[in-house]
Amino acid sequence: MRSAADNPGVGALPMTRAEMVARGWSECDVILITGDAYVDHPAFGVALIGRWLEKLGYRVGLLAQPNPENPADFLTLGPPRLCWGITAGNVDSELARLTVMRKRRRDDPYSAGGRAGARPRNASIVYTGCARRACKGVPVVLGGIEASLRRLPYYDYWTDRVRRSLLFDAKADILIHGMAERALAEFLQYLRDGRDWCGLPGTASLVKDGREFPDAVPLPAYEEIADPHPAGLRRFMEMAQLVERYHLTPNGTRALVQRCGNRQMALFPPAAPLSSAELDTLYNLPFTRRPHPRYAGRRIPAWDMIKHSLTTHRGCYGACRFCALRVHQGARISSRSHANIIAEAHRLVRQPGFDGTITDLGGPSANMYASECARDFDCRRPAGACVHPGVCRNLRVNHRALTALLRDVRAVPGVRHAFIASGIRCDLALLPGGTEWLRDLLRHGHIGGRLKIAPEHMLDGVLRHMGKPPVAVYRRFVELFKTLTRTAGARVSLREYFISGHPGCTTADMEELARCLKEAGLQPEQVQDYYPAPLTISAAMFYTGLDPRTMQPLYVARSDREKARQRSLLLGRRTGRSKNAIK
Numbered sequence: 001m002r003s004a005a006d007n008p009g010v011g012a013l014p015m016t017r018a019e020m021v022a023r024g025w026s027e028c029d030v031i032l033i034t035g036d037a038y039v040d041h042p043a044f045g046v047a048l049i050g051r052w053l054e055k056l057g058y059r060v061g062l063l064a065q066p067n068p069e070n071p072a073d074f075l076t077l078g079p080p081r082l083c084w085g086i087t088a089g090n091v092d093s094e095l096a097r098l099t100v101m102r103k104r105r106r107d108d109p110y111s112a113g114g115r116a117g118a119r120p121r122n123a124s125i126v127y128t129g130c131a132r133r134a135c136k137g138v139p140v141v142l143g144g145i146e147a148s149l150r151r152l153p154y155y156d157y158w159t160d161r162v163r164r165s166l167l168f169d170a171k172a173d174i175l176i177h178g179m180a181e182r183a184l185a186e187f188l189q190y191l192r193d194g195r196d197w198c199g200l201p202g203t204a205s206l207v208k209d210g211r212e213f214p215d216a217v218p219l220p221a222y223e224e225i226a227d228p229h230p231a232g233l234r235r236f237m238e239m240a241q242l243v244e245r246y247h248l249t250p251n252g253t254r255a256l257v258q259r260c261g262n263r264q265m266a267l268f269p270p271a272a273p274l275s276s277a278e279l280d281t282l283y284n285l286p287f288t289r290r291p292h293p294r295y296a297g298r299r300i301p302a303w304d305m306i307k308h309s310l311t312t313h314r315g316c317y318g319a320c321r322f323c324a325l326r327v328h329q330g331a332r333i334s335s336r337s338h339a340n341i342i343a344e345a346h347r348l349v350r351q352p353g354f355d356g357t358i359t360d361l362g363g364p365s366a367n368m369y370a371s372e373c374a375r376d377f378d379c380r381r382p383a384g385a386c387v388h389p390g391v392c393r394n395l396r397v398n399h400r401a402l403t404a405l406l407r408d409v410r411a412v413p414g415v416r417h418a419f420i421a422s423g424i425r426c427d428l429a430l431l432p433g434g435t436e437w438l439r440d441l442l443r444h445g446h447i448g449g450r451l452k453i454a455p456e457h458m459l460d461g462v463l464r465h466m467g468k469p470p471v472a473v474y475r476r477f478v479e480l481f482k483t484l485t486r487t488a489g490a491r492v493s494l495r496e497y498f499i500s501g502h503p504g505c506t507t508a509d510m511e512e513l514a515r516c517l518k519e520a521g522l523q524p525e526q527v528q529d530y531y532p533a534p535l536t537i538s539a540a541m542f543y544t545g546l547d548p549r550t551m552q553p554l555y556v557a558r559s560d561r562e563k564a565r566q567r568s569l570l571l572g573r574r575t576g577r578s579k580n581a582i583k
């Protein structure tokens with residue numbers, strides 16, 4: 001291990017022996033394996049982790065999309081001194097391969113040339129097996145969104161059954177859930193010190209029989225929740241509720257323990273999110289912001305999309321039951337400082353190929369930047385309570401900070417446009433300060449023609465199942481936006497996202513939605529087929545057919561035919577551009 005001061009700070013992380021040797025290394029401390037092509041940009045999780053560990057003084061190598069059929073690929077850099085770190089990449093590997101309607105995708109935007117098939121199915125499991133076979137006895141750490149969402153047993157949409165935690169199926173030594181910087185750094189420290197890492201926040205481990213964790217919440221055993229009969233379905237939903245209550249809240253401070261066969265696993269509370277200062281340090285690291293030179297001449301579509309964007313924060317207060325972001329990134333917002341984002345804008349302007357347009361400043365919801373809880377999260381309310389059923393009075397939404405940030409970004413020499421392309425929360429925009437913020441967006445052209453919002457549905461019954469605000473909130477927002485747009489004389493419109501096939505949404509509900517949209521003169525352009533993302537409460541509703549509030553049966557559109565019908569009810573009426581465009 002070398003010291004952070006020796007960090008060369010230039011060039012991408014090594015992917016070949018020659019690149020290792022050029023850095024003067026005979027071995028790597030940690031080798032990361034990813035299902036994405038390697039782009040050294042902070043929008044790519046593996047780049048964030050690799051640079052963070054490098055900053056801490058570790059020698060980090062990287063294998064991107066190694067071929068599982070070729071064992072030599074996994075020994076390209078030799079064995080790692082400390083451990084392997086494995087991720088399926090920025091996306092779930094099966095979702096990268098198939099559409100929700102189980103049709104094969106023809107491309108993969110996270111691969112060079114957009115080529116499909118460079119990432120194996122169940123990449124976390126496959127890569128772990130390959131790494132184990134390549135070097136016996138080297139610990140394997142599993143992370144990334146695929147593993148994070150599968151930290152506990154989950155309903156697997158693709159095989160229509162309940163599967164064990166990835167920790168069992170991949171046979172990793174430890175699973176890191178959520179944003180991994182802090183947990184991985186602590187794990188490596190424990191590994192180096194020869195200490196028992198079981199119990200670290202942000203991780204899950206298999207534990208020996210008889211080992212006890214004070215204050216841990218016992219979950220129903222895997223065998224109980226995997227039983228597809230009514231009693232098993234109820235147990236599955238009970239497990240999902242316990243997870244929401246004790247693990248996914250802003251104060252998810254309890255460990256969960258669960259038996260699976262003759263073994264036991266423990267899931268420890270999320271690691272504390274990075275502070276603003278730590279995020280600043282992370283984003284100051286010497287990312288090249290480009291794909292690794294090995295991809296020269298081949299486009300990586302996902303990079304094309306994000307290369308001129310800036311991340312302002314991570315985490316989400318939202319209560320949307322179908323969304324995996326809160327489950328993965330956490331229910332608390334961590335924001336970068338104003339100065340740090342402006343400094344990155346200055347660096348971006350100097351990047352070759354920058355054309356004057358910052359394509360997005362945002363995070364999971366753009367207008368959650370710099371928001372915080374006035375009680376410093378000292379509360380026992382359930383997951384999603386910050387914004388659902390109404391916005392909590394302790395939530396301090398900070399549109400002013402975002403306005404000031406945009407003002408200073410557009411003052412950076414070389415920036416001609418700066419857009420908000422991430423979606424925004426309508427309910428938060430209606431709070432004090434939101435109108436001024438929207439006015440500012442319009443006045444300074446920060447909306448690139450369309451502002452993304454996600455009402456998802458227009459029937460309160462369905463919205464309740466989704467954990468979304470009532471439709472009145474959306475309607476109030478549309479009215480406000482129209483008024484402001486008219487006053488500003490701006491030619492912009494709203495881009496609404498809807499979901500079809502969410503549990504609790506019947507065909508009649510979709511017909512009613514289509515009728516509401518027609519009445520409102522709206523033509524939906526974005527309709528997403530519902531996908532049961534593991535560990536979300538909506539996925540538990542989809543699998544069990546139960547309403548978590550009442551434990552009573554709930555309608556679920558299960559067959560491809562029902563789902564296609566729901567979707568076609570909205571898109572079948574497509575005639576062209578949104579009539580919501582404000583002239």
Ligand code: SF4
Pocket residue numbers: 250372373374375376377378379380381385386387392393394395
């Ligand atoms: S007090 Fe309100 S804003 Fe703070 S964590 Fe609890 S629900 Fe969220």
